[in-house]
Amino acid sequence: MHDESLIKELKRKALEIRKWVVESVYRAGSGHPGGSLSIADILACLYFHEMRHNPKDPKWPDRDRLVLSKGHAAPALYAALALSGYFPVEELKNLRKIGHFLQGHPCMKKVPGVDMSTGSLGQGLSAGVGMALAAKIDGRDYRVFVILGDGEIQEGQIWEAANSASHLGLDNLIAILDRNRLQIDGPTEEIMHDEPLSLRWKAFGWEVVEIDGHDIEEILATFHEIKHNEKPTLIIAHTIKGKGVSFMEGTLSFHGKPPSKEQYLRAMNELEQEERELNG
Numbered sequence: 687m688h689d690e691s692l693i694k695e696l697k698r699k700a701l702e703i704r705k706w707v708v709e710s711v712y713r714a715g716s717g718h719p720g721g722s723l724s725i726a727d728i729l730a731c732l733y734f735h736e737m738r739h740n741p742k743d744p745k746w747p748d749r750d751r752l753v754l755s756k757g758h759a760a761p762a763l764y765a766a767l768a769l770s771g772y773f774p775v776e777e778l779k780n781l782r783k784i785g786h787f788l789q790g791h792p793c794m795k796k797v798p799g800v801d802m803s804t805g806s807l808g809q810g811l812s813a814g815v816g817m818a819l820a821a822k823i824d825g826r827d828y829r830v831f832v833i834l835g836d837g838e839i840q841e842g843q844i845w846e847a848a849n850s851a852s853h854l855g856l857d858n859l860i861a862i863l864d865r866n867r868l869q870i871d872g873p874t875e876e877i878m879h880d881e882p883l884s885l886r887w888k889a890f891g892w893e894v895v896e897i898d899g900h901d902i903e904e905i906l907a908t909f910h911e912i913k914h915n916e917k918p919t920l921i922i923a924h925t926i927k928g929k930g931v932s933f934m935e936g937t938l939s940f941h942g943k944p945p946s947k948e949q950y951l952r953a954m955n956e957l958e959q960e961e962r963e964l965n966g
Contacts, residue, residue: 688906692735696902697964699769700730704930705957706765710781710788712950717781717790720940722762724866724899724925725833729766731905732831741771744798750828751817753802755810756835756864757791758942764788764797772799808841810834811861815847818859818918832861837869840878845890851918852891859918861892864899866927870941887920899923931956 703726711717733739737750754763761781768775780786787796791805802813814832821828838844851859863883867874874880884894893915897904905923912919927941928934931953934945945953 688903693902694964696730696734699734700726701957701961701964702769703729703762703765705954706778707761708931708945708950708953708957710761710778711944713779714782715944717761717944718758718942719944720927720934721756721835721864721866722759723929723931723934724927725759725762725864727900727902728862728905728923729762731902731909733766733770735906736909738828741799744772748826748828751801751830753810753814753832754792754804755832756807756838757804760790760792763792767799807835807838808843811844811847814859815851815856818856819854821858829858829860834861834863836863836865836867836874836880837877839863839880848887848890848892856918857916860912860921862921862923864925865922866925868927868938868941872938883922891917893917893919894922896922896924899925900929
């Protein structure tokens with residue numbers, strides 16, 4: 687069991703991430719709110735508790751790495767980085783704006799704290815394999831976290847990387863699958879069936895655990911439990927696309943569309959109400 691104050695603080699961070707996702711995408715007039723909102727709890731746990739990192743030294747050699755393979759969820763990653771102190775939070779208002787550095791997809795050359803440029807789906811796990819292998823070769827003990835989309839894993843390169851990871855014995859590699867069951871063209875199972883997911887990854891030589899991707903305590907407990915796994919680990923995080931905003935939850939319409947002014951105000955009101963309830 688984790689301390690209640692820690693759980694509450696991480697819930698606050700997840701809410702802050704969600705508020706900034708809505709704010710930044712609305713101000714940009716474009717972006718991907720649905721899949722950004724679904725990973726907010728996971729990012730809160732990673733950046734504010736689990737990962738070893740240093741905003742004052744973004745390239746610290748012994749930091750844990752994070753690869754957002756589903757790069758279109760950049761608004762959530764940017765919010766986590768800004769709230770961690772990598773750059774001013776106010777910069778989140780300049781998402782996708784000319785003359786500013788927060789592009790539509792993460793760029794490691796422009797954004798402090800971004801470990802891999804992503805956005806072309808299917809490639810992030812390969813990058814993670816390379817990073818985890820480098821740690822082994824260099825004798826360093828950092829871990830590599832890769833956040834995957836469940837539409838993305840239809841890409842063949844994902845499975846080549848999965849096979850390589852187990853062959854190379856990369857027990858320092860943790861993939862987190864954002865299992866919200868919706869991709870740009872519809873429900874994942876209608877586009878290309880993925881099940882039985884757990885058995886498929888196990889067959890590729892991975893340890894697999896399934897969790898509620900919005901349950902902070904379960905997320906933290908899982909990170910603790912997998913620390914001594916002797917294989918690469920896949921966490922299948924069951925999530926809701928658009929989580930936290932009632933009219934976005936479980937819908938395709940906000941995969942890659944910003945809210946209108948009326949929707950923005952409604953979304954922010956819902957998130958602020960949740961914040962008030964959390965703070966008691």
